[in-house]
Every structure is written in structure tokens, then in C-alpha cells.
Amino acid sequence: MQRRTLLAAAPAALLTPRLARAATWPEREITVIVQYGPGGSTDVSTRAIAAEAEKILGVPVQVVNRPGGQGTVGPQQVAAARPDGYTLGTTGLAGLAIAPHMLDVPYTSDSFTFLPAFARYLYGIAVRAESPHKTIEELIAAAREKRTTFGATGAPNNIGMFELGRKVGARFQFVPFGSGAEAVTAALGGHVEAVIQNPPEMLPALQSGRLRLLASASAGRWKEYPDVPTLRERGHDVVVDSMIGFIAPKGVPEERRAVLNRAFLEAARKPALAEILGRFGMVPTLMPADEFERTVRAAHDRFGPELREAGLARKR
Amino acid sequence: MTRTARWVALGGLAFALLGWQEAARLERWGWDGPGPGLVPQVLLVLIGLAALAVLAWPGDAAAEPEGGAAPHRNRTFLAYAGAMLGVALVLPHAGFILPMLVAVLLMLRLGEGARWSTAGLYAAGLTAGTVLLFGTLLGVPFPPGPVEHALSGLGLLRGG
Amino acid sequence: MMDGLLHGFAVLSTWQNLSLCLLGAVLGTVVGVLPGLGPATTIALLLPITLKLDPTGAIILLAGIYYGVAYGGTLTSVLMRIPGEASSVVTCLDGYEMARKGRAGAALGIAALGSFFAGTVGILGVMLLSPPLAELVIAFGPWEYAALMLAGLSLIAFFAASGLAKAALMALLGLLLGSVGIDPIAGTPRFTFGIPELVDGINITPLALGLFGLSELLFLALVPAAKSEILRPPASLLGFLPSREEARRSVAPVLRGTGLGFLVGLLPGGGAVLASFLSYAVEKRLARRPQEFGRGAVEGVAGPEAANNAGTAGAFIPLLTLGIPANAVTALLLGALLIHGVQPGPMILERQPEIYWGVIASMYLGNVLLLVLNLPLVGLFVRALEIPRRFMAAAILSICVIGVYSTNLASFDVLLAVGFGLLGFVLRRGGFDLGPLVLAYVLGPTFERSLRQGLLISDGDLTELLHRPIALGFIAAAVLTLLAAVLLRNRARVAD
Numbered sequence: 001m002q003r004r005t006l007l008a009a010a011p012a013a014l015l016t017p018r019l020a021r022a023a024t025w026p027e028r029e030i031t032v033i034v035q036y037g038p039g040g041s042t043d044v045s046t047r048a049i050a051a052e053a054e055k056i057l058g059v060p061v062q063v064v065n066r067p068g069g070q071g072t073v074g075p076q077q078v079a080a081a082r083p084d085g086y087t088l089g090t091t092g093l094a095g096l097a098i099a100p101h102m103l104d105v106p107y108t109s110d111s112f113t114f115l116p117a118f119a120r121y122l123y124g125i126a127v128r129a130e131s132p133h134k135t136i137e138e139l140i141a142a143a144r145e146k147r148t149t150f151g152a153t154g155a156p157n158n159i160g161m162f163e164l165g166r167k168v169g170a171r172f173q174f175v176p177f178g179s180g181a182e183a184v185t186a187a188l189g190g191h192v193e194a195v196i197q198n199p200p201e202m203l204p205a206l207q208s209g210r211l212r213l214l215a216s217a218s219a220g221r222w223k224e225y226p227d228v229p230t231l232r233e234r235g236h237d238v239v240v241d242s243m244i245g246f247i248a249p250k251g252v253p254e255e256r257r258a259v260l261n262r263a264f265l266e267a268a269r270k271p272a273l274a275e276i277l278g279r280f281g282m283v284p285t286l287m288p289a290d291e292f293e294r295t296v297r298a299a300h301d302r303f304g305p306e307l308r309e310a311g312l313a314r315k316r
Numbered sequence: 317m318t319r320t321a322r323w324v325a326l327g328g329l330a331f332a333l334l335g336w337q338e339a340a341r342l343e344r345w346g347w348d349g350p351g352p353g354l355v356p357q358v359l360l361v362l363i364g365l366a367a368l369a370v371l372a373w374p375g376d377a378a379a380e381p382e383g384g385a386a387p388h389r390n391r392t393f394l395a396y397a398g399a400m401l402g403v404a405l406v407l408p409h410a411g412f413i414l415p416m417l418v419a420v421l422l423m424l425r426l427g428e429g430a431r432w433s434t435a436g437l438y439a440a441g442l443t444a445g446t447v448l449l450f451g452t453l454l455g456v457p458f459p460p461g462p463v464e465h466a467l468s469g470l471g472l473l474r475g476g
Numbered sequence: 477m478m479d480g481l482l483h484g485f486a487v488l489s490t491w492q493n494l495s496l497c498l499l500g501a502v503l504g505t506v507v508g509v510l511p512g513l514g515p516a517t518t519i520a521l522l523l524p525i526t527l528k529l530d531p532t533g534a535i536i537l538l539a540g541i542y543y544g545v546a547y548g549g550t551l552t553s554v555l556m557r558i559p560g561e562a563s564s565v566v567t568c569l570d571g572y573e574m575a576r577k578g579r580a581g582a583a584l585g586i587a588a589l590g591s592f593f594a595g596t597v598g599i600l601g602v603m604l605l606s607p608p609l610a611e612l613v614i615a616f617g618p619w620e621y622a623a624l625m626l627a628g629l630s631l632i633a634f635f636a637a638s639g640l641a642k643a644a645l646m647a648l649l650g651l652l653l654g655s656v657g658i659d660p661i662a663g664t665p666r667f668t669f670g671i672p673e674l675v676d677g678i679n680i681t682p683l684a685l686g687l688f689g690l691s692e693l694l695f696l697a698l699v700p701a702a703k704s705e706i707l708r709p710p711a712s713l714l715g716f717l718p719s720r721e722e723a724r725r726s727v728a729p730v731l732r733g734t735g736l737g738f739l740v741g742l743l744p745g746g747g748a749v750l751a752s753f754l755s756y757a758v759e760k761r762l763a764r765r766p767q768e769f770g771r772g773a774v775e776g777v778a779g780p781e782a783a784n785n786a787g788t789a790g791a792f793i794p795l796l797t798l799g800i801p802a803n804a805v806t807a808l809l810l811g812a813l814l815i816h817g818v819q820p821g822p823m824i825l826e827r828q829p830e831i832y833w834g835v836i837a838s839m840y841l842g843n844v845l846l847l848v849l850n851l852p853l854v855g856l857f858v859r860a861l862e863i864p865r866r867f868m869a870a871a872i873l874s875i876c877v878i879g880v881y882s883t884n885l886a887s888f889d890v891l892l893a894v895g896f897g898l899l900g901f902v903l904r905r906g907g908f909d910l911g912p913l914v915l916a917y918v919l920g921p922t923f924e925r926s927l928r929q930g931l932l933i934s935d936g937d938l939t940e941l942l943h944r945p946i947a948l949g950f951i952a953a954a955v956l957t958l959l960a961a962v963l964l965r966n967r968a969r970v971a972d
Binding site for chain 2: 506507510513517518521639641642644645648649651652655659661662664666667669690693694695696697698865866867869870871873874875877878881882885887888890891893894897898901902903904905906907908924927928931932936
């Protein structure tokens with residue numbers, strides 16, 4: 001064990017310009033467990049920030065993928081790891097705030113030490129080009145008249161639409177799809193009347209004019225569509241939000257936590273990261289650890305009743 | 317063959333009953349359409365019926381079962397099955413390399429009656445080959461184990 | 477169009493891109509041969525490397541792997557009954573039986589030639605038919621999917637060589653195995669017993685490797701040691717050439733497989749796996765001698781192998797025209813394009829024609845390379861059958877274990893595969909056909925999900941189907957198939 005540590009740390013220490021760091025923590029490579037498979041937006045953006053963090057921390061930051069269980073297998077392994085700060089993970093709201101209401105998972109938010117979050121997903125509501133609805137108001141008006149279907153992959157997208165429906169007195173019927181691509185395809189074919197997804201799936205169809213973006217469901221507008229308002233700007237207090245942040249097992253020593261916090265916040269400011277995030281339709285976000293933790297816990301408490309009401313929560 | 321077929325049918329019946337315990341907890345009809353329980357419950361009933369049908373018509377009684385009459389008395393078969401199960405059970409605790417070495421050794425020595433030296437050489441060669449091809453060349457992550465740890469320190473395997 | 481293609485070949489004619497195309501094809505073959513290691517795994521592993529290449533080169537490399545896999549997957553299916561790839565699972569059924577009869581070379585030769593034909597026609601289809609076919613992709617909604625899956629499931633009736641009750645039990649078991657995991661609509665876990673690895677369902681890799689590969693290993697153990705060469709190798713190096721009779725019987729299945737595979741490959745959530753299964757079922761239905769299926773019918777190799785290659789090409793259409801990935805692998809290709817700042821979709825032809833045409837040209841070249849690589853290798857690979865059982869068996873186990881593990885990095889999957897190996901052994905001893913089980917396992921989940929999506933959309937109204945001509949057509953086909961199966965069965969009984 002000790003030998004391996006030395007072998008791994010030695011070349012890294014030689015490579016880094018800040019030799020002084022080698023004496024302090026961290027002294028060997030850090031592993032980040034990504035909760036989804038390789039090649040997706042979470043994986044790619046985590047690799048991008050890991051590359052930046054590596055330069056700051058002076059040790060290799062290795063990304064491993066542990067997909068499965070709807071994004072719960074990764075956090076589960078993080079929770080079970082030794083809290084020495086060498087094993088971290090990524091998570092979003094799906095694994096910590098949504099899945100616990102639907103699956104039996106052996107962890108809660110209390111099982112983790114929260115670190116900063118660095119990226120937010122964008123959400124948008126769109127209809128196909130042939131649809132009579134030109135604005136979000138027209139879609140809402142139609143849904144007040146009669147049940148209106150929308151396609152999405154699941155929470156939090158669908159929760160946002162339910163919330164909107166409740167606030168304006170409209171009936172939106174959720175039709176779940178296995179992937180964002182399938183949901184967008186169904187909207188293009190008019191099988192569902194609207195779709196609420198992220199930019200990567202929607203942009204090609206939007207840019208070719210087959211799909212019309214009615215509103216951004218996020219806190220801000222999409223940079224590709226600066227003229228399309230957010231739901232909030234339209235007077236509907238609904239924001240669909242999810243982010244990627246780092247977690248560690250509960251009980252990481254305070255000074256190590258501080259090192260990691262500083263490193264990830266600094267890495268999140270790098271323009272190279274913003275570039276990659278932008279390509280995957282995400283927004284760079286500097287969310288300190290305590291804010292990330294608050295957001296996750298608040299979302300967890302909020303999603304419980306919402307999912308139960310939608311008939312999606314686990315029966316107790 | 318008919319005997320095995322009847323055993324399978326009985327297994328199918330038991331499976332349907334056990335599965336029902338699990339499926340009965342699922343909602344048959346949700347608030348907005350067929351629920352998660354509908355399909356599994358229908359399937360389990362049908363499995364029960366099909367199993368009864370197989371019990372009644374298990375097929376050609378004269379046909380010899382594939383693989384001979386008594387596999388459980390065949391040394392090679394037992395060695396192969398044991399190696400398979402052993403590797404699968406030990407894998408999460410001891411990684412891939414160590415259990416595989418032992419399994420191949422046993423398959424060749426006990427199952428095939430090869431000499432210890434042949435078995436040992438082949439086990440070492442095969443495992444090394446698998447590690448080099450999958451781990452080193454293709455970068456496939458291996459299940460963590462003591463030998464894997466040592467090799468990832470040498471850069472022959474991805475750490476994990 | 478021709479200008480574009482010429483442009484594509486010009487893009488390809490740099491040494492770097494040519495060698496990337498070759499490297500991709502070779503790597504794809506290797507990955508296809510090794511079970512468990514799918515194109516998705518490999519493309520994912522290579523993704524970080526492609527970051528160092530320019531976008532065109534990266535996509536050429538990854539696309540090369542993608543279609544190289546469709547060639548390589550056949551090899552172990554035919555020679556060892558281990559599906560190298562999910563899309564080659566059906567090839568185990570008849571390809572391995574052909575090998576048992578000493579026709580391994582012919583099976584591989586037919587597969588390679590059929591794959592080449594289907595791949596090349598598929599690319600032509602991508603070039604010429606993309607815009608209209610994109611409309612077809614969109615026209616396919618939940619009802620159409622459900623009806624298509626129903627038509628596919630009805631074909632199981634023709635699998636009933638072992639008796640209707642036995643085939644039904646297998647198909648139902650397959651459907652149930654397919655329903656394990658998170659419910660696709662309500663999100664409730666089903667049959668997961670608190671095991672997190674089961675939440676995403678039972679993966680096809682442990683299922684197929686266990687039922688086919690590991691169970692075969694147990695049967696091999698029972699062959700008396702004197703006959704321990706696994707199969708009869710062909711007499712000469714030219715043994716890969718199919719006989720005149722085999723070639724004649726393969727023509728129609730290859731043509732049908734190409735058409736069917738291409739169309740199914742287009743559909744999001746469809747892909748090469750579905751295409752190969754449907755083609756097998758159709759060929760069995762149409763065969764003049766259906767009783768030969770499962771005993772080494774060349775049609776059962778030719779059709780599915782053509783279908784999975786055509787499906788591989790077809791999946792490019794929604795990616796290139798709509799920016800929609802039709803399966804997990806094209807989703808990864810999409811990711812690779814995005815990393816390089818290329819947004820796929822209809823705009824790609826205008827904004828980055830060198831990428832579009834470079835990929836098309838590399839697909840032509842890749843197919844030729846793969847044929848040239850594969851045909852001579854067939855003779856060589858078939859020699860592997862002369863390896864004594866004791867060495868072969870251990871190698872099969874070793875490759876299966878690491879292959880299954882690598883798919884999801886889950887030790888639990890290995891246990892599952894061994895369980896399926898034992899189950900497959902018992903089932904085959906009881907005279908059960910495994911074909912219906914795997915077919916139902918593949919088609920069932922899409923059927924259930926689509927049907928329930930359709931009912932959600934129509935608010936529980938089944939009559940919505942009446943307004944859907946495509947879906948009605950599939951349902952009519954399903955009904956006719958079932959009727960035909962019953963009638964043929966009765967006629968066979970009278971003839972006996």
C-alpha cells in the first residue's frame with residue numbers, strides 16, 4: 001500500500017511546478033467517481049474540471065465511471081469509501097434529491113461531505129414547428145382547455161411542468177421517454193404536444209427550424225436564443241434546476257476539505273472549462289460547498305411531496 | 317429429457333409463485349393508466365399456466381437429454397461448473413487475476429487431468445495474456461484485488 | 477452529391493486520416509471479437525484520446541470502430557457460441573451449429589460478404605435517402621413501436637420447434653427478465669430485491685454470454701476427451717468459401733436483412749440488436765425448410781448478419797439529419813462531436829461538409845478494408861478450432877468473465893452470467909429452445925413501454941390505434957403470422 005502511494009506520487013510531484021505542495025496534502029492521486037457512463041455531459045465536464053484541478057492540486061485527479069441504478073451506484077460507492085479525501089464523487093439532484101424518493105438507497109444527504117458544484121443544466125420548453133402555439137402563453141391556454149401531453153426523461157423536468165400546471169390551472173400530462181433524444185423525436189412527430197429537455201438534444205432540431213423554443217425553464221435564458229424569455233420573466237415562478245457538484249464521504253478532515261474547496265472553486269473559473277460546458281449546453285456555476293448542500297437538501301424536501309402527488313414516489 | 321423438462325416446469329411454477337410475492341406489491345393500475353404491476357402480474361400467471369402445460373406435455377419421452385445421462389458424475393463437468401461459480405463468487409473480494417489463476421489451474425488439473433506443470437504454465441500464460449490484451453492494451457478496468465493493485469502501480473492496469 | 481463524395485475521399489486521402497480509418501476498422505474488429513467489450517465501451521475508452529485529434533480524424537476513427545464491430549462480433553458467435561456483440565447473439569443459434577457440421581468457414585464467409593453488401597448499401601441509403609427517411613423516423617410514435625414489437629413477438633410462434641408449451645414458457649420467461657429494473661413509466665423498481673445493480677435491468681451481455689457461451693462450456697465438458705477438438709475444422713484454407721448451394725440460399729436473406737436492418741436501425745431505441753433478431757425471425761418464417769433453423773441453417777446467419785450491418789449504417793441517419801442518436805453508440809459519437817464543438821444535425825452539411833463527407837467516404841473505405849481484412853482471416857481463425865478443449869475452455873471462461881465485468885464494471889453481472897450459464901444448461905437438457913427467450917427479452921421492454929406511453933397520450937383510449945395506419949399494418953401482420961403458424965402446425969400434424 002505504502003509503496004504504491006510512493007510510486008504514484010513521485011512522478012506527479014516531479015511534474016508539478018509547485019514542488020512545495022508535495023509535502024502537504026494531497027500527496028497521492030485523487031479518484032473521482034462519476035455516477036454516469038463515459039461520454040455523456042456529466043462525464044465530459046467532470047473530466048474537464050478534473051484536468052484543471054490536477055494542475056492546482058499538484059496530484060493526478062483520476063475519473064472513473066460507476067454508472068447504474070439511475071445515478072445512485074456512484075454516490076453509494078462514495079458514501080462507503082474511506083473519508084480521507086482521496087475518493088470523491090460527482091452527483092446532481094437526480095442521485096441525492098430525487099432517487100431516494102423512488103428507490104431504496106443506503107444513503108442520505110447526511111452520508112456525505114459536500115464540496116462545490118461547478119455546472120448547471122439548462123432546460124427549455126419547446127413545441128414542433130407545425131404546432132399552433134407560438135408562445136408559452138398559448139401553450140398554457142391550450143392546456144387550460146384540455147389535457148396537453150409533454151415528453152421528458154423524468155424528474156426534475158416533469159416536476160417543473162407539474163408545478164407550472166398547478167400554478168396556472170392547466171393540465172399537463174407527463175409521458176416518460178427513455179432518453180432525451182426519444183422525447184425530442186416524439187415531439188417532432190407530434191406524438192406529444194411539447195417537450196422539456198436540455199440543449200444537447202434540442203439544439204439540432206431548434207436550429208433546423210423543426211422545433212420552436214417557447215421558454216427557458218431555467219433561471220436564465222439560453223445563450224443561443226437570447227430572445228426567448230424564461231418562465232419567470234413571463235410571470236410564472238417556476239425554475240427547473242439541476243447541477244453537477246462534488247461530494248466526498250462523511251467525515252473528511254476540515255483542512256483537507258478546505259484544500260479541495262479552494263481547488264475546485266478555482267478550477268471552475270477556468271475558461272477552458274466554460275468552453276466545454278457551453279458545448280454541452282451547460283452553464284458554468286460557482287456554487288460553494290454550503291450552498292450546494294443547502295440546494296440539495298431543499299430540493300430533496302421539496303421533491304418528496306411533489307413526486308408523491310405525481311404518483312411517482314416509492315410506496316412506504 | 318422429459319425428466320429435466322418436468323423439473324424445469326416445476327421450477328417455473330415455483331418461480332411464478334415466488335415472483336407473485338414480489339409482483340403483488342406493485343400497483344396494477346396507476347392513476348393515469350396501466351401501472352408497473354400489470355405486465356409482471358399477467359406474465360407470472362401465464363408462466364404458471366405454461367409451466368403446467370409443459371408438465372403435461374414435456375416433449376419426446378424417448379429423446380436422450382443433450383450431454384448424456386448423468387453430468388453430475390462427470391469430473392470435467394464438475395470442475396468447469398465449480399470454476400465458473402467460484403470465480404463469480406470470489407471476484408468482488410479478490411479481483412480477477414488471483415481467482416482466475418486458481419480456476420484455470422483447477423479446470424486443467426482436476427477437470428482434464430493435465431499435469432500440474434502444464435496447468436500452472438497455461439494458467440499463468442492465459443491470465444497474463446488477458447491482462448495484457450484487455451487491461452494494458454485496451455484499458456479495460458479490472459475488478460480491484462491484490463494483484464491488480466500491484467499491477468496498476470506498475471502502470472500495467474488502470475487503477476481503480 | 478458526387479462532388480461531395482469526391483470531397484470526402486479527398487479529406488480521407490491524408491495519411492493520418494487513412495491510417496485512422498484502418499486503425500478504427502481493426503480496433504473495431506478486435507472489440508467485436510471480444511465478448512462484452514461493446515462499441516460503446518470502446519468508444520468511451522477512446523474518447524479521451526480523440527481529444528488530441530482534429531474533429532474529422534476523431535470521428536473517422538470512432539466511426540471505424542463502430543462499424544468494424546459489426547464484422548468482428550460474428551467470429552466468436554460462430555466458433556465458440558459466445559456472442560462477441562449483442563447484435564451477434566442470434567448468429568449463435570445457427571452459426572455455431574454450422575460450425576459443428578464443419579461449415580464454420582462458410583458461415584463466417586457468408587457473414588463477411590453479407591455484412592459488406594449490407595454495409596455498402598446502407599451507406600448508399602444514408603447518402604441518398606436521408607431526408608425522406610428522417611420523416612419516417614419522426615412518424616414512428618409509441619403506437620407504431622408497440623405494434624412493431626408485437627409483430628416481432630408474434631414471430632416467436634414459428635420458433636416452437638420444441639412444442640408450443642415449451643416455447644411459450646421460454647418467451648414468457650424472457651419477457652419477465654426484460655421487465656426487471658426500474659419501471660419505464662412510473663419509475664417503481666420491479667424485481668430488484670434491493671440490489672442496486674438490478675435497478676437498470678438485466679443487461680444483455682451477462683444474459684447472452686451466460687445462456688449461450690457459458691452453458692456451451694458445460695456441454696463441452698461432457699464431450700468425451702477423445703473427441704476434444706471442439707468442432708470439425710474445414711479441410712482446406714479455402715474452407716471459408718460457401719458452397720454454391722449455401723450461396724444461393726443466402727442471397728434473399730441478405731437482401732431482406734439489409735432492407736429490414738436499415739429501417740429498424742433508423743429508429744431511436746431500435747438499432748442493430750433489434751434488427752438482427754427481427755431478421756432471424758422473418759427468415760425462419762419464410763424459410764422453405766424452417767425445421768433446419770437451430771440446426772445450422774445458412775439463412776439464419778446470412779439474414780441477421782446483413783441486418784446488423786445495415787442497422788449500423790441506418791443509425792447514422794437520425795444522427796446526421798436530426799441530431800438525434802438512435803442508440804447508445806451513436807449517442808457517444810454525438811458526445812465526441814460535441815466535445816470537438818461540432819453540432820450534428822442538418823446544419824452539419826453546410827457548416828462542416830468535410831466532416832459529413834469524410835465520415836461517408838470513410839464508411840465506404842472502411843467496409844472495403846474490413847472485407848479485405850476479414851476474408852483471409854477467416855481461414856486463419858477457423859484453425860483456432862483445432863486448439864484442444866482444455867485450453868480453449870479456460871480461455872473462453874477467462875474472456876467471458878472479464879468481458880461481462882467490463883460492460884458495467886459490476887461483479888454482480890459476472891454472478892448473473894454464471895447463473896444464466898447454469899440455467900441455459902438445464903433448459904437445453906430439458907429440450908427448451910433459447911431463441912424465444914432472448915427474442916422476447918429484447919422486444920418485450922420496448923413493447924411495454926411504448927404501449928403504456930401510447931395509453932398515457934390517448935388517456936387510456938385504445939381506439940387511438942384505428943387512426944394509425946402504420947401501427948394497424950403491423951398488427952395485421954402479427955395476426956396473420958399467428959394464424960399462419962397455427963395453420964402450418966396443423967398441416968404438419970396431418971402430414972405426420
